[in-house]
Amino acid sequence: MKFVKTKFFIVCLCVAVVLVLVPAVLAAFGQVDILRSGLKTVAKPFEWCGSKIADAVDGFVSVFADYDELQKENEELRAAIESMENEKLDNEVLKEENAWLREYLDIRNKNPDFVLLDGRIISHEAGNYSTVLTVNRGTVHGVRKNMPVITEDGVLGYVSEVGLDWCKITGIVESSSSVGVYTDRTGVIGTVEGDPTLRAEGKCLMSYESTADIKVGDRVYTSGTGSIYPDGLLLGRIESIEADEATRRIMAVVEPEVDFLALEELDGVMIVLGYVGQTGG
Secondary structure, eight states: OTGGGSHHHHHHHHHHHHHHHHHHHHHHTTOHHHHHHHHHHHHHHHHHHHHHHHHHHHHHHHHHHHHHHHHHHHHHHHHHHHHHHHHHHHHHHHHHHHHHHHHHHHHHHHOTTEEEEEEEEEEEOSSTTOOEEEESOOGGGTOOTTOEEEOSSSEEEEEEEEOSSOEEEEETTSTTOEEEEEETTTOOEEEEEOOHHHHTTTOEEEEEOTTSOOOTTOEEEEEOOSSSOOEEEEEEEEEEEEEETTTTEEEEEEEESSOGGGGGGOOEEEEEEEETTOOOO
């Protein structure tokens, strides 16, 4: 019974009596409107809180609905971007393939007596100024050592090593390269060889008779001598004429038509499998 004697119990009892008696007295005197107004006043804060809570719940649900819609739109936008990127990539690949096809057909038209095999460059040999390339063609495609390799611009080099489905191409600027040539203006015959110093500049040397008529700007073509290159392939142009102090010979610096300083930009080559007038294998 200690609880009955506590202040908390007494306060609660008084409040209960007031809540019971006040409405009864007001009703007895006909003051029901005052009672109703009072109750509304008391209940108003609770109504306001309830309204705000309802608004908050609606807003919370709306946020999640908007989030789902936004996520859906983002996924659709991402899919559209991926589709555009794939289409752009396909167009670029198609453009490159068409360019290579035109180049291939142009080479074939210029050299109708050649049996040509197209090849794609798959790697460059490591090392400073190296012009040795690996191509995705090998013995299964009919490739053999010492076959000439050309591009749309001119002579690139020759097949120096062959695997089952790959081969290595050594450029004409390498020291191991030697090509019989002639000039277009006067028909001077000579030999173009790679030079260790000039290789870094993407150039090579032509040796010839010192009394021969050669000028800067003369075009240099393969002469067909030897067992590698056919006759009439454009190799390059005479850039300068110099005297070799050691051998007392006149040498001409040849700038190849193929840009050996930009081989990274070269996608494909043509391997000459055979040609009319070929005498060696």
